[in-house]
Amino acid sequence: MSTNFKSIKADKTTETRDNHALQNQGTGNLFETIVVLSSRSNQLSVEMKQELNAKLEEFITPTDSLEEVFENREQIEISRFYERLPKPHSIAIAELGQDLIGVDDPIEGEEATEVTDTDT
Numbered sequence: 001m002s003t004n005f006k007s008i009k010a011d012k013t014t015e016t017r018d019n020h021a022l023q024n025q026g027t028g029n030l031f032e033t034i035v036v037l038s039s040r041s042n043q044l045s046v047e048m049k050q051e052l053n054a055k056l057e058e059f060i061t062p063t064d065s066l067e068e069v070f071e072n073r074e075q076i077e078i079s080r081f082y083e084r085l086p087k088p089h090s091i092a093i094a095e096l097g098q099d100l101i102g103v104d105d106p107i108e109g110e111e112a113t114e115v116t117d118t119d120t
Helices: 019-025 030-056 073-084 088-097
Strands: 103-104 114-117
Touching: 019 030, 019 088, 030 073, 030 088, 030 103, 088 103
Parallel strands: none
Antiparallel strands: 103 114
């Protein structure tokens, strides 16, 4: 199970980052750290989308006509909640700063870097 992205205190606005600090917090190589952050951001994005779709799926009712669209207040609130969450890249950077991201060193000959949560 991954970290709860809702509990991570991440910036909700764009912030300029210090490249040297990111490099030192991460793998020691700025470009590898960016790849790790990108991979984790993609993982978070997929998790968020799946969770949102699962919650919104409860509101789907089969209708005979496409013209019949009902707006449910609870459905709108759920959508707004997810819109207000920090973006996946901000959460990934916050996780890196809190040492919640583990980086597996690739086996010699492999080029892929696998990103894992350290609390699993």
